[in-house]
Amino acid sequence: MISGGVHPLSFKRLSRNFPIQEFLQPERVVLPLSQHTGAAATPVVKKGDEVVQGQLIGQANGFVSSCLHASISGRVSSVDYCYLPSGRRSLAITIENDGSNRRIETISRDWRSLASEQLVEGVRQAGIVGMGGAAFPTHVKLSLPPGRRAELVILNGCECEPFLTCDERVLREETAGVVEGLQIICRAVGTGKATVALEGDKDGLDEIVRPYLKKLEPELKVELKILPERYPQGSEKQLIEAVTGRQVPSGKLPIDVGCLVFNVQTALAIKQAVTEGWPLVQRVLTLGGLVEKPSNLRVAIGTPVEAILNFCQVKLDGRKRLVMGGPMMGQALPETSLPVLKGTSGLLVLGPREGFSEEAPCIRCGRCLQACPMRLAPAEIGRQARLGNWEGCRQLYVNDCIECGCCAYVCPSRLPLVAWFKWAKAELREKKTA
Ligand code: SF4
């Protein structure tokens, strides 16, 4: 059980029972070179070049960076700046689809014959990042720092954000691929112990997964853990606490307590990269909220949001809000031309913020304190942030805030706490680099 957290209505029944649909041939894709944690990739194509699906178009720029590949075949129509959902700008490669669906040649490999370094290099070349939203380069996570040992790999199937069911669908429909990905991860980091973590609301999914895990013994010991539903249990540090009882100390990483956490779709992408030589060019996301037919869609990375809305015949009027990601941690989209990124798990159409009263003064009710899964003091950090006391925020561990939104969710005064914490963190980052 995690400390703190909340239990919002899940709305998952709206989309979880529909098989994954495909929308893989949009007219164009827009592929930002900076859609992961770390340095932006460097473009290796220019305007006018012809590319095929799976071709390298952006080379990783250093260790903490990620390669980028064409998700459709066609002609590069521009290499120019675009906006990301976060509001930042990134250089992006736009490809116009030529409809030929040409792809790179790939070679099948038996991962059992490969050394750990070869597995990690395969993941690096495939441009795989954490697909649960963080978009941290996966080859970096698989490269253990000196003196660290991975005791346990956790496959994160919690998907605790309301509405989102894409990971659940992938695990239901591609169980063998995901489990093989887990095996590859365990071999790459040299551990024989893993846990598959699901939340209790995933109707019958454990019965589908269990036989696949049984087959891995005795080579790999995998426990299936069903956890009580709680948001943000799918967050890395919270999941480690829920599964092992270990707490990742402030400023430390999961590997410092012997654990590594991987998302379901990341595991599948690793399997496809290592065994088929196929880079990360597609993902499954949930389209949900106020839409007639909520669904899970496999889309090409870089597909503009408006193309997905058109494909699914979703009409937006001015009163509806579009959110990329889940309703708790997702980002409101100012426009529909923005593209789907490697870490995009959902597109939600939500109603206007009706019934929400204006922000009121803090009444010191303490609800935010109880809800914070990082054991922070949100009301006090918020007070310091409003005063512009960034050093005070740092001393109250604002950098440990995972921006889960639990504090703002329970706050009766409707204080925009997370926005303040993001602001404080940005100011502290700036001060550090100045
Ligand atoms: S957003 Fe930050 S401060 Fe608020 S509950 Fe989550 S971790 Fe705690």
Ligand code: SF4
């Ligand atoms: S929940 Fe809101 S009103 Fe209550 S203590 Fe926290 S910030 Fe203040």
